[in-house]
Amino acid sequence: MSHDDHHHELSFWRKYVFSVDHKVIGIQYGITALCFLLFGFCLMMMMRWQLAYPGKSLPVIGGLLGEAFMPGGVMTPDFYNSLGAMHGTIMVFLGVVPMLVGAFGNYIMPLQIGAPDMSFPRLNMMSYWVYATGGVIMLASFFAPGGAAASGWTSYAPLSVIATQGQTWWLIGMIFLITSSLLGSINFIVTICQLRAKGLTMFRLPFFVWAQFVTSFLLLLAFPPLEAAGVLQLMDRVAGTSFFLPEGLVVSGQQLIHGHVVAGGGSPLLWQHLFWFLAHPEVYVLILPAMGMVAEIIAANTRKPLWGYRALVYSTVFLGFMSFVVWAHHMFITGMGTKLGMFFAATTMIISIPSVVILTALVISLYNGSIRFNVPMLFALAFLPMFGIGGLTGLPLGLPASDIQLHDTYYVIAHFHYVVAPGTIFAIFAGVYHWFPKITGRKMNDALGKIHFVISFIGMNGVFMPMFFVGVAGMLRRGYDPTAYEANANLMYLVRLSSWSAWLLGVGQLPFIFNFVTSIFAGKKVEENPWKATTLEWAAPSPPPHGNFATVPVVYRGPYEYNTHDREDDYFPQHLAAEA
């Protein structure tokens, strides 16, 4: 079937670097994103030293980073703030989303729908290279005079407008990343609509594909306002405009100058509205594909269909819609009145319902199953209570009255990290272990995987559970030195507990990295469907060749026919014709 039989063999560059094959692009996204995840994690590990031992010289690394950032091995508050801003930016935009959508989405989704590739392969390649360029720009910003962006990943104006040059690089980098996401999302939606195999109706799609489908709409429609806002902030910084600057600003004793006194008349709140209009749907972008992966792994390892498939699909779509109308729950403390406060609190309560439905459906799916506790399943199972904690702790934040006390404290950090870290990142680990055999034809080592799981589970909880307590006590986020407030003195033991857990968590990733790299070359070879799963990607060879399937598959049934038919095998793959 491979059309390229007629063509000459592609050059190294066309085959591995500037490839239009979704699988190569998926791997490119995957390796790049994993590197960024590790880098972002290292930034945080450095921050945690300063938090645990404020003002103390960081052993070994402290001496390496120069007098500008770490005089005498002690990080400056500016450097701390830029580590914080870049940790968030890198993890969200360079790590998690490219991994979930660019890597797993790109590699697995076309296989799961029986397609030979994405609808727009060259656009796909462009998406990757625009992302990679944005990533390089973000990394380069560390070398800008004054360091990288340091106004939080949220870049609130006016602070971000008066910040040093690194913020300009951040804005330019964001424009590249947003463009990459937009191009990618168009590709995903069109592919899912147009290239499904014969017989694969929408309600026979694996839930992972539905999750990617809704996620792509969120990316498509929510990112442009941030792109617009980014352009406006760039102009405020570079062209002297005042979109986000009110009149009469006096910074360090001087009226604000950009060659002339700034005209003013703008509003800092405009930035916040435009930013959060994207950034709230963005968090659903972070969780939906993760839920999709967890669902696939649970179905395969309980040997029965997912419970409530339709509920899962409708909840996901409803969640997508609702995610556009909750954004100002990040802004309760800006001076919001009763009407707006009530509206956004109500929508936030309502949006918790589909999340609970999805989580409950996944838990009920375990009932009456035959549960296999392999490494991907361990991570997928752990996702459920971890996401549960993250989701539940959103409630006190989503109600304005309780948010008064908790806004901008460590409670917020603990809430969203539970969702993204032992939530989404566990789902990413689960996905890596689960699909590694399809991508490489080999399995990863089980014992190392279990060790990775245990240390990660302990580490994640050790880092983030203490933060709920510290947040309720009033310790504020983005604080270079918690001991600057007397009230925090009795909390430092919890801060140190988080820090040591973070370093333990870091150490625990080494078996994973070692396992991942060595298994590519020396892992145990396995056949094409080692998990005995039903979805279409397992019908292709491991790894799939260019064009994916030797014969175009036809689909005869739903995605989770485990133990639903009387057969010798306890599963009935989607593409096998009915017998007799």
Place this chain on the structure above:
Amino acid sequence: MSADVLPYTVKPHPVTGVYSGKLGVWLFLASEVMLFGALFSAYVLTRTGAPAEGPAVWPTGEATHLSWKIGGINTLILIVSSVTMVMAWAKCKMNNLASARKYLIVTFLLAAAFLFLKLTFEYIPKFHHGLVPSKNNFYGLYFTLTGLHALHIIGGMIVIAYFIGPGAKLWEKDPEYYTNRLECTGLYWHFVDLVWIFLFPVLYLM
């Protein structure tokens, strides 16, 4: 993977009723609506929040130094260019590449005229009089909105030039595919025209 291997690149899909490129362009336009929508929202919020006096006061009418005549001519230019764009696609459907090409060239020239008028009679005189984006938020938004729109015009011109020139080779290989791509370009072009039809009254008449 090329067009003849990926299904529904040229022929429409039985369920969605469109070929892939068309669906892709509509989705792209949806995101562009959000992009310009965000800027229009910024315009509304900034204008209603502008102070009553001082350097940041919002100019209206004569004080904007915007000529509705120039803006009006530009509006007509773009509307006509949308018509010529459709005609180019229609001529392709009628198997007449030579005619289609002529219409594409006219479209390109009209777009160039739009940019010429904008630059010569609007941007450059404004810069000479110190009416720059940093003067106040009206000019800030005026230049951002029209500047972003102009970038979209330039983008469209590049694509049209491609289909006049090197892209026309596709007509020999697969005329239906070429026609579809013109249709997608046309959709984009109508959108860019539509944005201007909103920009003109908002900036020049209100």
Place this chain on the structure above:
Amino acid sequence: MNSRRQTAKGVFVLAVLVLGLFAAHTWAQGTATAPKFSVPLTGNYGPHLPPNIANIKAQPYAHTVDKLINWLHVFMVLLFVGWGSFFIYCLVKFRQRAGHKAETRPIKAKVSKYAEVGVAVFEAFLLIGLSIPAWASVKNDFPSEDKNPQHVRVLAEQFQWNFHYPGPDGIFGRTSPEFLDAASNPLGLDPSDAHGKDDIYATQLHVPKDRPVIADISSKDVIHSFFIPVLRIKQDAIPGMRIPIWFEAGQTGNYEIECAQLCGNNHYSMRALMVVQDEAAFDKWYAKAAQGPEEFNEDDLD
């Protein structure tokens, strides 16, 4: 390399690193120190809500905030334990083992339906019964003038809090950014306005006990956030806006004011003290402070 060797290598390296981590921890314990503060805070602070010193009758929303947080957490723990128990039960009962196959009988999930409805009802109660009235109180229940509220303006800047009282004439002098001078005129008072002559500039927030306070929050430069944990109040200080809040302290003492919005490199130390005093002591301070900066020696922070 076979699986066993791979495992062994990985475990060995891991063990070395974990032991190293342990050794590092032992060493690092010697490096922790605590800074000293000259003014001790009033109240008991630890891994729990800070003391709540709001006057419960006059500022009930502060106590509703605590009620809401506490009830929510009880609710959340109940949900997590209930649902988590079902989860563990499934993991144990339905683990893969010989002679046991997965069954696909449809499950009558009545319990889950009742649980969902119960959860939604309780959430609605929390929203409508507690949060909405409390928030409305925060936004609307400003004390009327016959309650004799103390007015103060809070002007945030990088990196300190400035407090502006109207002085004995009860009227704030006109301020404008053009008059700002860090050394001589930190509030930017217009020298031509007579009402400003008796205005008080302070870097500690003095507040009378059992009398309401109306504070207008604003900023000179970037967004800060005025946070007093013991009063359960938090309001962003946004340049170009002046946003009022109200509160009433029910206990005397010294309490911290914190900045709750990243505002630059010294955000972490943008601290001020709130001094709650008996009416008599407050009046004495107020009169002395109104006499002008040369009479008035502000005993500042650490």
